[in-house]
Amino acid sequence: MTTKKPRPAKSQATSAVATPAATTAPAAPVASPAPSSARTASITVGLVKGPDLPSRLIAWWGGGGWSHFVAMVLPGGRYVIDARSDRVGGAPPGVQVRDITYLRGYECLWLEVPCTPEQATASETNLRSVLDHAYNKVGIFDFATGAADKTSNGGSFFCSQLGAWNFARLGLLQGDLIPFSKVDPGAGLAVCWGLGARKAETPIGLR
Numbered sequence: 001m002t003t004k005k006p007r008p009a010k011s012q013a014t015s016a017v018a019t020p021a022a023t024t025a026p027a028a029p030v031a032s033p034a035p036s037s038a039r040t041a042s043i044t045v046g047l048v049k050g051p052d053l054p055s056r057l058i059a060w061w062g063g064g065g066w067s068h069f070v071a072m073v074l075p076g077g078r079y080v081i082d083a084r085s086d087r088v089g090g091a092p093p094g095v096q097v098r099d100i101t102y103l104r105g106y107e108c109l110w111l112e113v114p115c116t117p118e119q120a121t122a123s124e125t126n127l128r129s130v131l132d133h134a135y136n137k138v139g140i141f142d143f144a145t146g147a148a149d150k151t152s153n154g155g156s157f158f159c160s161q162l163g164a165w166n167f168a169r170l171g172l173l174q175g176d177l178i179p180f181s182k183v184d185p186g187a188g189l190a191v192c193w194g195l196g197a198r199k200a201e202t203p204i205g206l207r
């Protein structure tokens with residue numbers, strides 16, 4: 001009669017080999033947006049379509065029906081901060097504070113983007129920090145050709161790029177998921193709706 005030899009116990013080393021450690025790095029934490037109950041303020045932005053042919057072509061090409069994005073209507077409703085390629089509203093090209101009356105005769109849609117009171121204050125601070133920065137003509141060309149815009153996070157902006165940059169700085173938009181240089185006015189409108197925007201009254205400077 002033969003007896004079975006007892007099976008040797010697995011060593012800790014054998015167990016370690018049988019269950020390899022995970023090789024995938026943990027995902028970077030993503031900041032959570034402020035709860036809706038905290039968003040008691042708003043940022044007023046604007047979508048504009050000019051009467052000239054180039055504006056109409058931009059509105060058609062972008063697919064959203066708009067040719068210009070106003071990054072912010074300043075408190076009081078008489079001035080805006082936006083990025084333009086022309087001298088208008090009493091200001092030179094680039095990122096400037098402009099008299100809102102330059103938009104008389106333009107087709108406009110005004111939106112209130114909900115945010116916290118702190119974000120509303122920071123929005124104006126952000127935009128004023130880049131006043132006098134140049135208009136991003138290279139970005140516009142790259143946008144049209146589909147090339148990578150090397151100035152996306154640099155010192156120049158086109159209209160909707162400025163708005164997207166500001167939203168990202170406020171924590172409302174993840175700039176690594178939606179490159180600022182690929183946000184045209186129509187996409188800017190979609191971003192605003194996604195953030196829970198609602199239609200705003202016409203600013204007092206245009207009434």
